[in-house]
Amino acid sequence: MPSTPRIAPAVPVAHGGVSASPVALPRVVIAAPASGSGKTMLTTGMLAALRARGLRVSPHKVGPDYIDPGYHAAACGRVGRNLDAHMQGVERIVPLLLHGATSPEPADVAVVEGVMGLFDGALGRDGFASTAHVAELISAPVILVVDCASTSRSAGALVHGFATFSTAIRIGGVILNNVASPRHEREARAGIAETGVPVLGVVPRRTDVVVPSRHLGLVPAAERAPEAESAVAALATLVGEHVDLDAVLALARTAPEITGVDAWDPVAELRAAGWTSGAHSERGRRVAVAGGEAFTFSYAENAELLEAAGVEVVAFDPLHDSLPANIDGLLVGGGFPEVHAARLSANTTLREQISGFVAGGGVVSAECAGLLYLARSLDDHPMCGVLPVTGRMTPRLTLGYRDAVALAGSVLGPEGTRVTGHEFHRTVVEPAIGASSGETVARAWGWQDSEGERRRDGWITGRVHASYLHLHWAGAPRVAASFAAAIGAGECA
Incomplete structure (x- = not known):
């Protein structure tokens, strides 16, 4: 199988901030095979649902996007921050993750939303700055959001391909999105069962919970208050009812301790x-x-x-x-x-x-x-x-x-x-x-x-x-x- 080039995780860099003693930060990356799979809405709902449980959640976004972090902030009452290997430098990704996860207070879990498809990065640079690249740099397991609107059992082949394409990252779970019926769910689950990757959630097809878009993507949350607050609440309910949040947290806790790196200062x-x-x-x-x-x-x-x-x-x-x-x-x-x-x-x-x-x-x-x-x-x-x-x-x-x-x-x-x-x-x-x-x-x-x-x-x-x-x-x-x-x-x- 082809694999993306392994890029070593961020080297220890002294940034003069929080002591570089080991940090146990549960963390997970929400990715997808392609844009339009629903990862922003599901990530936003997950952030809000976890916050509703009383958890302090640190939200992050792979890439330069400004709009998604606005919804992240609305969902968990904490500044949404970006992790971009091209714009910030590979050596700063882990320090910036730690900075976000400790400001203004230590978070219980960090949730990182990916960008585009899992392995899509800077053009012509073999996946540099992609979601997979950042997931490797921060040593976080990946949850793959699969849009099942036009597929069922073939979702298994898709997950198999993404799970085996690179040995540098680990697909720890799948969330099935846009599932039309119990029969549709059974077929998709049957295909994915053959991969050994667990299904952590099955989200039904819903047309009433939609975040509007325009010429550069989603309409920013700051332009939609209070509609944005209602949308976030609806997404929290949707995810809370259809995603196994306990399983998500358990997966996030499998991320190893972060050692030898200070928080960005x-x-x-x-x-x-x-x-x-x-x-x-x-x-x-x-x-x-x-x-x-x-x-x-x-x-x-x-x-x-x-x-x-x-x-x-x-x-x-x-x-x-x-x-x-x-x-x-x-x-x-x-x-x-x-x-x-x-x-x-x-x-x-x-x-x-x-x-x-x-x-x-x-x-x-x-x-x-x-x-x-x-x-x-x-x-x-x-x-x-x-x-x-x-x-x-x-x-x-x-x-x-x-x-x-x-x-x-x-x-x-x-x-x-x-x-x-x-x-x-x-x-x-x-x-x-x-x-x-x-x-x-x-x-x-x-x-x-x-x-x-x-x-x-x-x-x-x-x-x-x-x-x-x-x-x-x-x-x-x-x-x-x-x-x-x-x-x-x-x-x-």
Whole structure:
């Protein structure tokens, strides 16, 4: 049988956090043969059902996805965190798992939702950053969610193939999803029985428990309250009634102790990246972070790195709020400004405040949705006008990991800074009609695409850095250190 290449689990790395004594952390990975099998809904229901039992559950998501962790957080009242070997680095996966499982208090169990199919990872890299890769790095058993909508006994052949494809991971159980009848269940169980992999749950076909989708996947939980809360409660009931949670917990407890690895520590990461506290001003530094319905894409570790540098992080909602007072920096991350363009445009006070903040030398980092918000317009709706570009929706999805290099120095680092990130959008930005060439100082990032073509992305103007590229600062602590230094919170060597 073919097998994915074995990639050694994360080497012990001293991160200066929780002591690297052995940690007994029950953990399990929820995977599937392909996207669309129902793993997000079942993972969300499992998180909520386990929490309803009084357990403290640490939720995690393989890959760069922002939306699923929002449902995870809604399900278990704890920040949903990502585990991405490409964006964070192989050596940080176990430390970040431990960080999530100990913040704000130790968890009883960690549940990790996979991405795409079990063995699908970065293109052309033999499964690197796949769910299987992460499961191996964290030494966790895998539960395979099998969509039985169009199959029965053949599910056994599918499970056999996934269970034997790689010796680096262990399929410890199966959950059958979309089962139409008792006869359908018997046939599917009979096929899987021949593999020796236990069936841990059989979930019936239900059309009344559905999380709505749109052009980039599920609608974020933050946009659907209180409907999202009702959906999570319904999923918890569904999983609680049809999945053997005791068996899931028993499987999670078979994961070995984690030894020789500290939990990820943002202070230690900043210092290793060359950041020092330096001389402080009379008042602490403040960074405003866009949130609300239009800007739901964020990684918790980005804010934690700033807080570790002594920065106060203040959230605001561009749909309704004014710019927070006395800020030194502004972060505008990803989300769905195209869905909320008219309402964003209607908040003229905030748009003018942001334009004035930039004109006064304010430090800004914007990603994807933030890039569009800083443009002159988005689908003909006026935006902040900071950048001499316009944005518009297109039918084409741009998606993928990027290994990028900074084409010029900026608040995120010097020219030549190398980062790993990802793109995920259906919009394009183009030079605005009548924009003078002098308005754009420099392009932000450069990389080669899968065809070897050189690509450029983003703009740097003054102390503003804006691009489509999403970064996870845990994997690029020097970027966090540079931004903190740019706003006057310490220095970066």
